[in-house]
Amino acid sequence: xxxxxxxxxxxxxxxxxxxxxxxxxxxxxxxxxxxxxxxxxxxxxxxxxxxxxxxxxxxxxxxxxxxxxxxxxxxxxxxxxxxxxxxxxxxxxxxxxxxxxxxxxxxxxxxxxxxxxxxxxxxxxxxxxxxxxxxxxxxxxxxxxxxxxxxxxxxxxxxxxxxxxxxxxxxxxxxxxxxxxxxxxxxxxxxxxxxxxxxxxxxxxxxxxxxxxxxxxxxxxxxxxxxxxxxxxxxxxxxxxxxxxxxxxxxxxxxxxxxxxxxxxx
Amino acid sequence: xxxxxxxxxxxxxxxxxxxxxxxxxxxxxxxxxxxxxxxxxxxxxxxxxxxxxxxxxxxxxxxxxxxxxxxxxxxxxxxxxxxxxxxxxxxxxxxxxxxxxxxxxxxxxxxxxxxxxxxxxxxxxxxxxxxxxxxxxxxxxxxxxxxxxxxxxxxxxxxxxxxxxxxxxxxxxxxxxxxxxxxxxxxxxxxxxxxxxxxxxxxxxxxxxxxxxxxxxxxxxxxxxxxxxxxxxxxxxxxxxxxxxxxxxxxxxxxxxxxxxxxxxxxxxxxxxxxxxxxxxxxxxx
Amino acid sequence: xxxxxxxxxxxxxxxxxxxxxxxxxxxxxxxxxxxxxxxxxxxxxxxxxxxxxxxxxxxxxxxxxxxxxxxxxxxxxxxxxxxxxxxxxxxxxxxxxxxxxxxxxxxxxxxxxxxxxxxxxxxxxxxxxxxxxxxxxxxxxxxxxxxxxxxxxxxxxxxxxxxxxxxxxxxxxxxxxxxxxxxxxxxxxxxxxxxxxxxxxxxxxxxxxxxxxxx
Numbered sequence: 001x002x003x004x005x006x007x008x009x010x011x012x013x014x015x016x017x018x019x020x021x022x023x024x025x026x027x028x029x030x031x032x033x034x035x036x037x038x039x040x041x042x043x044x045x046x047x048x049x050x051x052x053x054x055x056x057x058x059x060x061x062x063x064x065x066x067x068x069x070x071x072x073x074x075x076x077x078x079x080x081x082x083x084x085x086x087x088x089x090x091x092x093x094x095x096x097x098x099x100x101x102x103x104x105x106x107x108x109x110x111x112x113x114x115x116x117x118x119x120x121x122x123x124x125x126x127x128x129x130x131x132x133x134x135x136x137x138x139x140x141x142x143x144x145x146x147x148x149x150x151x152x153x154x155x156x157x158x159x160x161x162x163x164x165x166x167x168x169x170x171x172x173x174x175x176x177x178x179x180x181x182x183x184x185x186x187x188x189x190x191x192x193x194x195x196x197x198x199x200x201x202x203x204x205x206x207x208x209x210x211x212x213x214x215x216x217x218x219x220x221x222x223x224x225x226x227x228x229x230x231x232x233x234x235x236x237x238x239x240x241x242x243x244x245x246x247x248x249x250x251x252x253x254x255x256x257x258x259x260x261x262x263x264x265x266x
Numbered sequence: 267x268x269x270x271x272x273x274x275x276x277x278x279x280x281x282x283x284x285x286x287x288x289x290x291x292x293x294x295x296x297x298x299x300x301x302x303x304x305x306x307x308x309x310x311x312x313x314x315x316x317x318x319x320x321x322x323x324x325x326x327x328x329x330x331x332x333x334x335x336x337x338x339x340x341x342x343x344x345x346x347x348x349x350x351x352x353x354x355x356x357x358x359x360x361x362x363x364x365x366x367x368x369x370x371x372x373x374x375x376x377x378x379x380x381x382x383x384x385x386x387x388x389x390x391x392x393x394x395x396x397x398x399x400x401x402x403x404x405x406x407x408x409x410x411x412x413x414x415x416x417x418x419x420x421x422x423x424x425x426x427x428x429x430x431x432x433x434x435x436x437x438x439x440x441x442x443x444x445x446x447x448x449x450x451x452x453x454x455x456x457x458x459x460x461x462x463x464x465x466x467x468x469x470x471x472x473x474x475x476x477x478x479x480x481x482x483x484x485x486x487x488x489x490x491x492x493x494x495x496x497x498x499x500x501x502x503x504x505x506x507x508x509x510x511x512x513x514x515x516x517x518x519x520x521x522x523x524x525x526x527x528x529x530x531x532x533x534x535x536x537x538x539x540x541x542x543x544x545x546x547x548x549x550x551x552x
Numbered sequence: 553x554x555x556x557x558x559x560x561x562x563x564x565x566x567x568x569x570x571x572x573x574x575x576x577x578x579x580x581x582x583x584x585x586x587x588x589x590x591x592x593x594x595x596x597x598x599x600x601x602x603x604x605x606x607x608x609x610x611x612x613x614x615x616x617x618x619x620x621x622x623x624x625x626x627x628x629x630x631x632x633x634x635x636x637x638x639x640x641x642x643x644x645x646x647x648x649x650x651x652x653x654x655x656x657x658x659x660x661x662x663x664x665x666x667x668x669x670x671x672x673x674x675x676x677x678x679x680x681x682x683x684x685x686x687x688x689x690x691x692x693x694x695x696x697x698x699x700x701x702x703x704x705x706x707x708x709x710x711x712x713x714x715x716x717x718x719x720x721x722x723x724x725x726x727x728x729x730x731x732x733x734x735x736x737x738x739x740x741x742x743x744x745x746x747x748x749x750x751x752x753x754x755x756x757x758x759x760x761x762x763x764x765x766x767x
Contacts, residue, residue: 005402008371009393088686088696105700126629133626151558156366157573163365164578172582201727205579206734212571214361217320223349223380231382233375281737
């Protein structure tokens with residue numbers, strides 16, 4: 001059931017809320033929190049700490065209600081990126097304790113250690129970055145940036161890019177299908193496929209470029225080029241006690257981790 | 267006050283060999299709906315771009331003659347003032363949607379955000395405009411998923427929300443079906459009722475004759491006819507510039523040619539209805 | 553009210569450039585997607601960077617490269633280590649554009665070597681410095697295979713990266729050349745480097761008074 005206009009307007013009058021405590025954390029506080037976790041995960045040697053942090057990220061994702069999609073993405077990343085990083089290192093890093101000789105190369109214990117450490121450390125970073133973008137939408141991130149004075153043009157470029165990727169991708173797919181229907185082969189050897197590619201691209205890209213002129217005029221009509229101060233319809237939830245607490249805890253964790261690393265606690 | 271006054275205006279685009287406007291003399295009054303008609307390269311769009319100030323701020327070229335908008339020379343207006351004073355809507359519904367907002371409500375608010383309108387006022391104005399244009403049903407939808415006709419309505423809403431006293435509209439219905447075209451003209455009529463000055467370039471002469479106060483005919487870059495709608499559309503000269511007269515006017519002419527002229531040459535369906543009903547009543551009375 | 557530095561920076565590039573940047577970014581992505589879709593063994597993900605660099609200038613091109621890389625890094629953070637390469641593509645494309653390289657097909661073809669050098673040679677350097685020679689993706693597997701056959705790791709990186717990049721950049725620059733050839737005049741006059749492709753002299757070099765209104 002669609003809300004009435006008055007209900008919609010009323011919703012915009014209230015401060016923005018996403019209905020979940022984790023999602024409502026201010027983007028800046030979220031950056032602090034996730035960065036702190038990554039630092040803690042990486043500052044110790046070995047692969048256990050980054051693994052724990054990666055699992056923690058999954059837990060946070062579920063708390064935010066984005067668990068399922070996050071888990072799907074992160075598992076794919078582990079397979080596509082982490083596994084390759086690990087395998088290559090395990091096989092190729094030179095070490096002393098040979099476990100499995102394979103001709104000119106050998107799997108060594110050092111190789112496995114190095115592989116585990118490097119790949120899981122990288123995956124911890126990946127996990128953190130992916131988590132951030134799973135929780136904070138581009139729109140809210142841009143809003144937070146505009147609040148601290150970043151130009152609305154920057155947010156336009158970023159947000160318009162995402163939309164352009166979608167739009168241009170859809171157009172390209174339509175043209176590619178039309179080419180296939182016309183009998184231009186998209187299967188076969190490399191050269192045949194390459195020949196299918198080029199006639200598709202140039203017209204699609206040219207049309208997109210020509211449209212920018214009209215788009216520029218249309219946005220200019222909406223005072224896009226106005227030099228004065230911009231206001232915002234969406235009211236990003238103001239900084240709360242939760243955010244401050246999170247930043248404080250994050251800072252403390254980083255300090256402790258760095259001190260611990262320096263003092264040799266681990 | 268005079269909305270726009272052009273004296274001896276000529277314009278050639280920077281990349282072009284032939285001028286788009288040649289020796290244009292035109293005067294348009296405030297508070298009226300001015301229709302501009304003509305064939306495709308007659309200079310309609312260039313004229314609209316000029317009045318809106320898109321030329322010279324956006325399209326560069328060789329501009330001669332005097333152009334005065336709302337009493338001030340065009341070249342003295344700066345871009346920000348122009349976007350506050352003169353709104354513009356054009357024919358492509360797809361390039362007028364910004365693509366950076368998730369709901370129609372937010373999309374309409376973009377102009378107000380850029381103008382620095384405070385939030386509470388902004389929300390009130392968007393609400394009013396949504397009601398005024400009757401687009402409540404799509405107010406929460408993602409603008410990137412709307413049809414062409416819906417997008418055009420949102421484009422109108424975005425400009426109307428900015429509440430500029432003048433609106434220049436360039437062929438808004440060219441990519442729309444008849445139903446959506448009628449809806450757009452109703453929106454334009456609503457703007458006229460609010461007292462705005464409107465310049466409207468159009469091909470759909472039937473709808474234009476119904477709503478416009480004046481009609482200007484352009485041909486080969488110059489103004490060949492300009493005046494109250496009835497005088498221009500009803501005149502014999504009208505058809506000689508490649509522009510087709512309204513259906514009902516054609517009907518009136520054919521009746522006259524058959525020796526049975528109506529009392530008055532109709533230019534709108536309403537007038538045709540009245541004239542023909544009166545004729546049928548008088549015929550039956552015999 | 554003071555405008556931000558970014559706004560002031562963009563103003564020097566005319567009104568159209570800021571709208572070309574998202575298109576350039578999209579072209580990068582769509583090029584890459586189509587290459588994957590057609591299972592071509594090349595990336596084709598820098599077409600937009602070089603195109604915007606060649607038509608709007610080195611800095612806008614670099615921005616396209618940087619943002620494209622950043623967006624890719626969201627789903628694959630190791631990519632971010634190579635951001636400087638994408639920036640370099642944009643800057644170089646701007647320089648080449650200004651001196652008219654993309655007006656002539658054989659100069660365009662030669663330019664692919666310069667781009668491939670950056671992508672291949674510097675890319676290998678970064679792989680070695682940041683990832684110890686073993687990064688991700690198909691390239692890494694090739695490197696791994698070469699090393700397994702006895703080649704030194706560092707050499708393997710160069711041997712793997714450079715030919716692949718040449719194979720990628722040749723079609724890339726040719727596509728850019730074809731697209732620029734197809735840009736209508738009315739659009740070229742509005743692009744910062746459009747004068748190159750219209751065969752006009754550099755407008756900034758002239759000290760004459762502007763004939764048209766400044767914005």
